[in-house]
Amino acid sequence: MNNFRIGGGKIMKKNEIDHLVVEWLAQAKKMVFSSFSRKIMVETKTSRNDLVTELDRQIEKFLVTQIKNVFPTAQIISEESHPKLDKFDPQQLLWIIDPIDGTMNFVKTRRDFAIMIGVYQNNQGQLGYIYDVMNDCLYHGGPEKGVFCNQQRLLPPANLSLNQGLLETGALMLLHNRCNLQKIALASNGVRIYGSAGIQIIRVLTGQAVGYVSHLKPWDLAAGRVLAETLGLTVKTIDGHIPDVLSSVDVLVASKNAQEDIVRMAQAPY
Ligand code: IPD
Ligand code: CA
Numbered sequence: 001m002n003n004f005r006i007g008g009g010k011i012m013k014k015n016e017i018d019h020l021v022v023e024w025l026a027q028a029k030k031m032v033f034s035s036f037s038r039k040i041m042v043e044t045k046t047s048r049n050d051l052v053t054e055l056d057r058q059i060e061k062f063l064v065t066q067i068k069n070v071f072p073t074a075q076i077i078s079e080e081s082h083p084k085l086d087k088f089d090p091q092q093l094l095w096i097i098d099p100i101d102g103t104m105n106f107v108k109t110r111r112d113f114a115i116m117i118g119v120y121q122n123n124q125g126q127l128g129y130i131y132d133v134m135n136d137c138l139y140h141g142g143p144e145k146g147v148f149c150n151q152q153r154l155l156p157p158a159n160l161s162l163n164q165g166l167l168e169t170g171a172l173m174l175l176h177n178r179c180n181l182q183k184i185a186l187a188s189n190g191v192r193i194y195g196s197a198g199i200q201i202i203r204v205l206t207g208q209a210v211g212y213v214s215h216l217k218p219w220d221l222a223a224g225r226v227l228a229e230t231l232g233l234t235v236k237t238i239d240g241h242i243p244d245v246l247s248s249v250d251v252l253v254a255s256k257n258a259q260e261d262i263v264r265m266a267q268a269p270y
């Protein structure tokens with residue numbers, strides 16, 4: 001699908017939308033760098049380890065405003081101020097935004113965080129963007145154009161098994177041994193934990209890891225899902241089902257072989 005109805009009877013081509021988003025992300029990057037020269041406000045949300053900063057809010061406001069200017073009828077879900085939709089029409093464009101994924105990293109280390117946008121229609125991923133700001137690498141693409149890191153096209157990663165690669169996950173899920181994760185981790189070549197779903201999904205997209213397991217909210221997964229599915233990776237719940245775009249679930253982004261290994265082990269008795 002290369003044309004989108006954007007409201008008011010207007011049609012826009014997918015590549016025009018793509019150019020706009022790339023431009024908005026370049027401006028968002030400037031906001032990130034200008035924040036480094038001042039003290040920014042950090043607040044806790046549900047716990048002392050769940051943070052939101054002035055910059056999360058600033059980038060979110062900027063992206064939502066840009067989208068609404070061009071697509072007046074767009075439906076937007078965004079982590080900090082638009083986490084739900086009142087009404088949902090799957091035929092209209094759905095934008096899912098994580099203004100900063102890895103806020104704890106942004107606050108503590110100023111690296112390993114990403115700005116993420118997923119664009120969906122009819123429950124199908126159309127465009128995905130994961131911007132690793134500090135490395136200036138924008139992972140972007142969708143079913144028609146393929147997946148790129150900046151201008152470089154990514155090839156589908158090899159279909160490795162769990163015992164042939166690294167596993168990405170989250171610390172709490174591993175420490176609490178959710179879904180038999182400790183056993184699954186031991187069967188891999190090793191575990192890597194970076195504290196950003198976007199950065200960790202990039203590592204699966206680029207073949208540096210065979211899978212990423214985590215409990216994710218819609219904005220943590222939306223962008224990476226488009227890119228992963230375009231590259232032939234599987235994006236399933238940990239029990240092997242297709243995740244709903246609007247739900248929060250235990251998700252696995254992996255090569256097909258690793259996915260089969262992990263689902264089998266996650267369901268084995270403890
Ligand atoms: C979090 C990060 C983290 C993942 C959490 C997410 P946030 O996103 O992606 O790696 O384990 O589930 O909530 O809150 O920094 O945008
Ligand atoms: Ca976030």
Ligand code: CA
Nearest residue numbers: 098101102220
């Ligand atoms: Ca996130």
